[in-house]
Amino acid sequence: MYTFLVNPAAGNGRGQQVWNRVRKKLEKTSIPYQAEITSYAGEATEIARKLAEQPGIRAIVAIGGDGTVHEVGNGLVKTEIPLGYIPAGSGNDFASAHGIPSHPERALERILRHQVRRIDTAQVNNRMMIGFSGIGFDGKVAESVNSSSSKRWLGRFAYLAGAFQTWARFRPYQMTLVVDGQPFHYQGIWLIAVANIPNYGGGMLICPHADSGDGLLDLCCVHSLTKARFLQIIPSVFRGAHIHHPSVSLHRGETFTITSDPPLPIHADGEIIGKTPATIRIHPQSLSIL
Numbered sequence: 001m002y003t004f005l006v007n008p009a010a011g012n013g014r015g016q017q018v019w020n021r022v023r024k025k026l027e028k029t030s031i032p033y034q035a036e037i038t039s040y041a042g043e044a045t046e047i048a049r050k051l052a053e054q055p056g057i058r059a060i061v062a063i064g065g066d067g068t069v070h071e072v073g074n075g076l077v078k079t080e081i082p083l084g085y086i087p088a089g090s091g092n093d094f095a096s097a098h099g100i101p102s103h104p105e106r107a108l109e110r111i112l113r114h115q116v117r118r119i120d121t122a123q124v125n126n127r128m129m130i131g132f133s134g135i136g137f138d139g140k141v142a143e144s145v146n147s148s149s150s151k152r153w154l155g156r157f158a159y160l161a162g163a164f165q166t167w168a169r170f171r172p173y174q175m176t177l178v179v180d181g182q183p184f185h186y187q188g189i190w191l192i193a194v195a196n197i198p199n200y201g202g203g204m205l206i207c208p209h210a211d212s213g214d215g216l217l218d219l220c221c222v223h224s225l226t227k228a229r230f231l232q233i234i235p236s237v238f239r240g241a242h243i244h245h246p247s248v249s250l251h252r253g254e255t256f257t258i259t260s261d262p263p264l265p266i267h268a269d270g271e272i273i274g275k276t277p278a279t280i281r282i283h284p285q286s287l288s289i290l
């Protein structure tokens with residue numbers, strides 16, 4: 001039995017529309033399925049966790065954005081039940097990284113081919129990140145966008161508006177970074193992004209060499225930049241060319257520890273999950289995906 005977990009609020013209402021299309025296509029087949037529509041944040045994790053213990057579940061398919069992948073993935077990590085995904089959010093970075101079609105019917109066809117792969121995830125304090133996480137500028141943007149109603153009327157442009165507002169007020173921070181036991185010191189940190197997939201924020205190649213099957217996490221630290229220079233660097237992130245800039249430092253490892261004063265918001269897959277200090281540890285091959 002395929003179970004669909006639908007976030008109707010994702011992508012400014014697109015979650016429900018995408019599910020309507022997928023359901024129509026399923027009704028033309030004899031494939032057994034069931035669906036649950038989430039009614040509050042966090043419910044998808046609870047449902048996925050419960051379903052994973054039931055017999056006869058072939059896959060759990062998330063319909064929503066990266067936040068929905070985060071929630072369903074948190075319920076399935078360390079189980080054998082595969083996560084399917086039909087994108088209906090604003091960023092859909094998990095889909096682009098894994099070659100999942102943005103077209104709902106094609107994404108469904110891929111799920112039904114049922115080719116299972118194991119991927120790495122990472123523990124960020126007491127949650128799992130499925131694709132990426134961040135502290136600093138991007139954490140503040142996620143915090144401001146998720147706590148306002150701007151997504152409802154601006155859709156994907158809410159991130160752009162949130163980024164601009166955050167940039168106008170932002171002051172770089174002092175943070176301490178430890179990579180597999182080795183400390184690194186950078187001045188004036190704008191952001192530290194940790195990734196299992198190359199892209200986040202709707203296609204920015206923040207860690208262009210990240211690989212969700214290599215048993216390692218990639219980290220990108222942006223530091224020592226004036227406000228104007230930070231803005232100048234952003235276009236190059238879409239090509240992954242920022243990594244050649246002297247104010248961008250990359251690391252790869254199994255465990256990162258990040259501390260800051262004051263404590264800063266941490267996002268995992270775009271969802272705010274707490275504040276620093278953060279310990280981020282790879283869990284190799286811990287999630288099955290379709």
Ligand SMILES: Nc1ncnc2c1ncn2[C@@H]1O[C@H](COP(=O)(O)OP(=O)(O)OP(=O)(O)O)[C@@H](O)[C@H]1O
Nearest residue numbers: 010011038039041064065066067068089090091092
């Ligand atoms: N029924 C619901 N009503 C309101 N919010 C919900 C509901 N179900 C889930 N959520 C929450 O909606 C939030 C946004 O989900 P998601 O990230 O999937 O979509 P998005 O924000 O539109 O996409 P993206 O992350 O790609 O920008 C998540 O925090 C999730 O917990």
